[in-house]
Structure formats: structure tokens, C-alpha cells
Amino acid sequence: MKPRSHAADYYRxxxxxxxxxxxxxxxxxAIVKRHRGQEITNESGSAGHWYYVITGAVGRSKIRSDGRRQIVDLMLPRDFFFVSESSKRQATIEAIAEETVLASHSGGRVELIAARDPQxxxxxxxxxxxxxxxxQEHLLILGGVTALEKVGSFLLSLDRRGSDRRGQVELTVTRYDIAEYLAISVETxxxxxxxxxxxxxxxxAGKRT
Structure with missing residues (x-):
């Protein structure tokens, strides 16, 4: 879904x-908007597709042997990620925040620029x-002995990856998403x-979800 022109200009x-x-x-x-639960697709065939998160959040998830979903990678604002045909077969990549807006780049165009520009x-x-x-950071978080350590480490990682306002974390994901990322229950x-x-x-501060 592409946002209307004035919205696209705003996000640009x-x-x-x-x-x-x-x-x-x-x-x-190209500016594209995805609602929570909408899949992020490869729109460039064999060349794959690059995305950059402007707002919201994207999760790469797999289904465990017990039927539960495990988020194995969490992409937040200022993160790039690549979607190829093989990555789609290995995991589901979808928006996990309602207002997720991405900058979309054809893999072929990115490869062409890289071939011409060493920098x-x-x-x-x-x-x-x-x-x-x-x-690697996700593995370190999962290695926490207690759930309290895991949640605390997760919040610290968001602080490091977030805006320049250190000590303030905006949770763009729900507690259900956090549970699936940390492999613990939402009650925990x-x-x-x-x-x-x-x-x-x-x-x-703000609403709790």
C-alpha cells in the first residue's frame, strides 16, 4: 500500500x-506503508529488495516446533533489511506496528550503484x-538467566538503537511481540x-498494550 502523495511527501x-x-x-x-500483520514482500525478483524503516517496526519470524511464533529479528526506525526469495521461504517478514512506513529500494538499482561506486x-x-x-545482540538477550534480565536487556537494546534521546524508549511493539522476541510468555x-x-x-508513559 502506497500512502497518498501528501503523506508520502511527509515521510520523505x-x-x-x-x-x-x-x-x-x-x-x-519509493515510500510504502504497511499495517500490522501485512507481509513485506520481495518486489524485485531474483535481485531481491532493500527496505529502510522510517517509522514503526518490522519482524522476521518463524514457527517453532511447538507451534508458537518466534520473532528472530526486529527491525526498527533507521534499520535496513533485505528481502529475497530464499529469505521469504525461511521466515515470515511483516509489519508488527500499525503505522509502519518504509523506504523501498530495488535490489537491482542498489547493485548497479554499488558496482559503479566503491564507497x-x-x-x-x-x-x-x-x-x-x-x-548477536538477540542471542545475548536470550542468554539472560531470568525473565527480568531478558526484559531489562531488551529495553536497554532499544535505548541504544533508538533516537538521540538516551534514556527514553518508545515502544513501537506490543508486549505480545516482546514475548515472542524473548521466547517467554506475555504474562512474564x-x-x-x-x-x-x-x-x-x-x-x-502513554498507553499500555
């Missing part, structure tokens, strides 16, 4: 102000390594958040 302005690698791609980006090619490799870094997530709040470690 946000994109232009966000500091990120591969700024050269901004001018030719851009180096930046593209750095962006590709970001997914490995996210996976709620208890851990309440515990952190009662200890004075965090303060909640």
Missing part, C-alpha cells in the same frame, strides 16, 4: 532528516553486517515490566 521529509548510511538512495526511494559498496557491506550484529513480560517499574528502574 522524515527520511531526509534521519541520519543513516546509504543516503544516496533517499532520492529514488557506496563499502557502506552497503556495513549495512548488511547490521543484521548480523542484531542477531508484564510481570517483569511491573517489577522494573516498582524498583524505580523504568517509568511508563
Amino acid at each position: 521529509r522524515i527520511l531526509s532528516m534521519q541520519p543513516h548510511a546509504l543516503k544516496r538512495l533517499d532520492e529514488g526511494a 557506496f559498496a563499502r557502506e552497503l557491506r556495513e549495512v548488511a553486517f547490521q543484521s548480523i550484529t542484531r542477531s 513480560v508484564c510481570r517483569a515490566i511491573t517489577d522494573l517499574q516498582q524498583r524505580g528502574v523504568i517509568t511508563l
